[in-house]
Amino acid sequence: AVALIASASIVTLSVPASAADNNPYGLIEPGHMRVASLGDAKPYTFTDAAGNFTGFDIEFFTNVAHRLGVKQVDFIGQDFSGILPAVANGQYDAGVAAIGITPERAKTVDFTTGYLAGYLSVLTRSDTGIKGVETLAKRRMGVVQGTLQESYAAKHFLQTDLVRFPDNNAAISSLNNGTLDAVFLDYEAAKSYADRFKLVHAADIPSFDAPAGIAIAKQKPQLKAALDKAIKEAMQDGTWKRLYEKWFPGSPMPKQYLPAAQ
């Protein structure tokens, strides 16, 4: 038999050096970042009265992006459950919204090093009699789809009716109109909604094993390395501490993000 020797001609598409140079982080648009975030997770990420995104995560990320030389950072509101898939498919350069780093989520996206560790909190009304997690049985509790609160509640609050919502606002309005007995969300957001609507803090569950990180698409090692470096710099020069005190006044401060003793 005649052996057909296939001559594989290897075509190397050489990307012009300039293209690689002016977009080392593989951004959708060089020098510009499109970031998926939330409008209703005050004080982490939210839109103010003028419709501008602000909050701890927003200001911290913007500071970090500027350290990468990225001048223009645009935040776009998304339902939480849509953020990671949209970051993974390149619709956004990053996802920033107090997104806890977990092995499950790291199958879809890559995360930077963590920048915020805190609690998951149960929020209720003063008339429900809910005092702690033991009093959640047979009650209706709202969670935002795709959050750690959803997976934690599904695993641990087996006697509780879980109702899934696209965002915090929808869940909180159901709590306020009485169709829910509680909502399970992040500690600082719970505090903000409690102040605004005279709601009551019922329980805090530590989530230190899943600190919030910046979500980026996989296969972007230069972007990840640059973001990690900038995050560490922002912690070391006291930026992180200043922003934490600005947005979470009076809250216990995790030690691991403070300037290391020189």
Ligand SMILES: NC(=O)CC[C@H](NC[C@@]1(O)OC[C@@H](O)[C@@H](O)[C@@H]1O)C(=O)O
């Ligand atoms: N913005 C949201 O609704 C995110 C909800 C939820 N945040 C959990 C968390 O990242 O919030 C910030 C810190 O307290 C972390 O320790 C915590 O895991 C999550 O990642 O699912």
